[in-house]
Amino acid sequence: MIYAIETDNLVKEYGGLRALSGITLRIPQGGCFGLLGPNGAGKTTLIRVLTTLLSPTSGRAFLMGHDVVREAASVRTRIGVVPQAMTSDLDLTGYETMDIYARFFGMGRSERSERIDELLGLVGLKDRASDLVATYSGGMRRRLEIARGLVHKPAILILDEPTIGLDPQSRHVVWGLLERFRMEDDLTILLTTHYMDEAEVLCDQVAIIDYGKIVALGTVPGLKSQIPQKDTVELRLTSVDMQVAADWVAGLQGVVGCRVDDTGLFVSTDKGAQIIPLLVGGLKDLGALVTSVTLKQQTLEDVFIHFTGRPIREEEARKVSFLLGAGIPTKWGR
Amino acid sequence: MMHRFLAILERDLRKFIRNPIVVAMSLLMPIIYLVILGNSFQGELRRLPLAVVDMDNGPYSARVMELLASIEAGSGTVVISVVSDQGFAMKALREGIFKAVIVLPPDFSRRVIRNDNAEIGLFLDNAETISAMTIKAAVGGALPELKRDFISVREHHLEAGLRSVELYRKIDYDQTLIPGIVIMAIFLGAMTTGAFNMVMDRFLGVDESYFLTPLTKTDIVMGLVASGLLITTVLAVLVLTLSSVISGYPIWESLSVEGFLLLAAVIIFSTLGLQGIMFVIMGRINHPRIVGVLGGFLNVILFFPSGAIYPVESFPAWLKVFADVNPESYSVHAMRALLFKGAGIEAVKGDIIFLSVFAVLLLGLGTLSFKRAL
Numbered sequence: 208m209i210y211a212i213e214t215d216n217l218v219k220e221y222g223g224l225r226a227l228s229g230i231t232l233r234i235p236q237g238g239c240f241g242l243l244g245p246n247g248a249g250k251t252t253l254i255r256v257l258t259t260l261l262s263p264t265s266g267r268a269f270l271m272g273h274d275v276v277r278e279a280a281s282v283r284t285r286i287g288v289v290p291q292a293m294t295s296d297l298d299l300t301g302y303e304t305m306d307i308y309a310r311f312f313g314m315g316r317s318e319r320s321e322r323i324d325e326l327l328g329l330v331g332l333k334d335r336a337s338d339l340v341a342t343y344s345g346g347m348r349r350r351l352e353i354a355r356g357l358v359h360k361p362a363i364l365i366l367d368e369p370t371i372g373l374d375p376q377s378r379h380v381v382w383g384l385l386e387r388f389r390m391e392d393d394l395t396i397l398l399t400t401h402y403m404d405e406a407e408v409l410c411d412q413v414a415i416i417d418y419g420k421i422v423a424l425g426t427v428p429g430l431k432s433q434i435p436q437k438d439t440v441e442l443r444l445t446s447v448d449m450q451v452a453a454d455w456v457a458g459l460q461g462v463v464g465c466r467v468d469d470t471g472l473f474v475s476t477d478k479g480a481q482i483i484p485l486l487v488g489g490l491k492d493l494g495a496l497v498t499s500v501t502l503k504q505q506t507l508e509d510v511f512i513h514f515t516g517r518p519i520r521e522e523e524a525r526k527v528s529f530l531l532g533a534g535i536p537t538k539w540g541r
Numbered sequence: 542m543m544h545r546f547l548a549i550l551e552r553d554l555r556k557f558i559r560n561p562i563v564v565a566m567s568l569l570m571p572i573i574y575l576v577i578l579g580n581s582f583q584g585e586l587r588r589l590p591l592a593v594v595d596m597d598n599g600p601y602s603a604r605v606m607e608l609l610a611s612i613e614a615g616s617g618t619v620v621i622s623v624v625s626d627q628g629f630a631m632k633a634l635r636e637g638i639f640k641a642v643i644v645l646p647p648d649f650s651r652r653v654i655r656n657d658n659a660e661i662g663l664f665l666d667n668a669e670t671i672s673a674m675t676i677k678a679a680v681g682g683a684l685p686e687l688k689r690d691f692i693s694v695r696e697h698h699l700e701a702g703l704r705s706v707e708l709y710r711k712i713d714y715d716q717t718l719i720p721g722i723v724i725m726a727i728f729l730g731a732m733t734t735g736a737f738n739m740v741m742d743r744f745l746g747v748d749e750s751y752f753l754t755p756l757t758k759t760d761i762v763m764g765l766v767a768s769g770l771l772i773t774t775v776l777a778v779l780v781l782t783l784s785s786v787i788s789g790y791p792i793w794e795s796l797s798v799e800g801f802l803l804l805a806a807v808i809i810f811s812t813l814g815l816q817g818i819m820f821v822i823m824g825r826i827n828h829p830r831i832v833g834v835l836g837g838f839l840n841v842i843l844f845f846p847s848g849a850i851y852p853v854e855s856f857p858a859w860l861k862v863f864a865d866v867n868p869e870s871y872s873v874h875a876m877r878a879l880l881f882k883g884a885g886i887e888a889v890k891g892d893i894i895f896l897s898v899f900a901v902l903l904l905g906l907g908t909l910s911f912k913r914a915l
Binding site: 255258259260261280283284286288290292293294295296297298299303307308310311312313314339352355 | 544545547548551552555556559560745746747749750751752753754755756914915
């Protein structure tokens with residue numbers, strides 16, 4: 208199989224801090240791969256190594272077969288990147304942003320013009336092409352940056368938190384665009400995200416990264432099946448002995464656990480909504496009056512929490528310059 | 542390669558023209574310097590308040606009063622107030638009401654008549670050096686007349702007439718500032734373009750998107766330098782033209798084609814040299830606040846010791862050493878020769894060689910110190 212992105216035991220250290228600790232990945236061409244992880248887990252560091260902005264301390268990484276260290280220039284021509292922070296120039300128009308960026312890749316005038324028109328049309332910015340980027344909303348700017356990342360027809364699009372800070376409408380627009388580009392251009396997409404729904408919608412495969420290591424890797428359904436937490440059916444009952452009801456429920460096929468409280472049952476199941484008619488019918492036969500039924504489906508968030516735990520990560524505090532005060536973090540400061 | 546470098550150039554030009562306040566300040570600030578400095582340093586000192594305490598009231602003290610009155614009526618350097626109380630006069634001097642006090646002692650006329658070392662007391666407020674020196678010179682210049690009056694046998698010396706011949710057309714002080722004003726425009730242009738754009742890109746995080754492209758370190762530095770050079774050269778020529786109009790010095794009459802080309806070379810190499818300094822200093826700076834602080838500092842340490850305001854020859858030895866390595870000294874020297882003396886290549890080739898070598902060295906260092914990484 209041809210891999211668009213391949214890493215082998217990638218390590219990145221900053222001073223004594225190990226940000227990446229032996230990352231090995233294989234991402235097939237045309238796939239969409241999601242990197243999930245808490246703040247400070249190493250996602251952005253991995254993206255920066257893959258996009259040639261940082262050199263790894265050890266290990267190797269290849270994009271479209273090119274080494275990110277030895278063939279950095281070749282790698283840069285084959286990737287489109289949408290960084291986490293908005294990096295488009297506010298003093299340029301949307302069209303100029305695209306045009307100047309395309310010239311960095313050596314594209315000719317007519318090729319540029321055609322491609323920019325096409326992309327701005329696709330991201331819905333054709334009518335605003337001659338407006339300054341400073342006048343764009345966050346969502347528009349993000350769409351422009353996605354279009355900019357694709358202007359030179361890269362084989363791989365890498366996005367670091369592409370929908371962070373966007374409203375739900377804009378997020379859905381971005382998702383639609385990514386799906387479309389992936390299908391139409393046979394694009395390989397690597398994205399980092401905090402949004403589990405984003406990863407579920409877009410990604411064929413996800414890796415959960417924590418403390419610089421991959422702690423889980425697979426398809427979303429595959430990862431869900433690995434964890435004990437399943438879909439939960441919450442039943443509120445009266446007129447029945449709860450323990451009798453629980454014992455009956457526990458014997459049903461597809462039920463992996465049942466917890467009881469004073470007013471009802473919490474049924475853990477891998478059958479999802481399918482089991483609800485069976486549960487309600489059976490409990491009625493036992494003489495129970497079912498007052499409410501709630502289905503809580505298992506999500507990727509459950510998977511995420513399972514593998515990374517609940518504690519908030521203690522990130523290394525940033526320092527602020529002695530000389531400049533607040534503004535730019537620095538190595539030496541207070 | 543060409544595409545990439547030109548793209549950076551175009552980007553910076555577009556950004557510059559979209560910040561008209563920067564354009565306006567880059568033009569206005571040197572012109573304001575010309576107007577303020579030109580008019581505050583060149584004015585003749587007049588109507589300095591001088592108190593005279595005549596404790597003698599004799600014939601020669603009266604003669605002194607006449608001579609002082611002639612200064613007042615003639616050049617108008619001083620305005621005389623006759624004060625009877627010496628204590629009051631000295632108090633007023635200390636309070637700044639008078640710039641100087643002349644005291645004619647009680648035995649002044651008698652001593653003059655006896656030719657016995659007659660003295661006049663001149664008390665100066667030397668906290669204002671220039672006023673004090675002006676009064677001293679005016680009073681000192683008038684006193685020989687007094688001596689001539691009371692020397693009974695007049696001596697006649699063969700007086701050698703000194704006739705000064707000015708080599709070039711008359712140049713007022715504000716006009717002599719023009720080279721300094723142009724170099725200030727070049728400094729401001731070099732400071733607000735080129736390396737500054739790089740600092741702003743870092744500050745706003747825009748640089749990350751450039752590092753993700755095939756742009757090399759040389760592409761980035763060359764593009765920034767080219768845009769800075771273009772903008773700064775246009776600014777310098779505009780400031781030169783405005784300065785000549787405002788100060789009334791017609792540069793177009795004194796510049797030959799050769800002079801114009803040499804002037805262009807001086808402007809271009811000065812710009813490149815100053816841009817080189819900015820690249821070396823700002824190569825790793827990531828906050829515009831530092832640029833603001835450094836800009837003011839650099840302007841002072843490069844502009845004032847350049848000879849733009851006062852001749853380098855008047856500097857103490859240590860400052861002369863600095864002036865010898867200050868590129869602005871060479872720019873000012875060359876521009877002064879080209880604009881005021883109609884000089885040719887022979888007169889400015891040393892300046893141009895220094896400026897070009899300086900530019901190559903500093904831009905080379907600037908490129909080396911530029912970090913193409915986050």
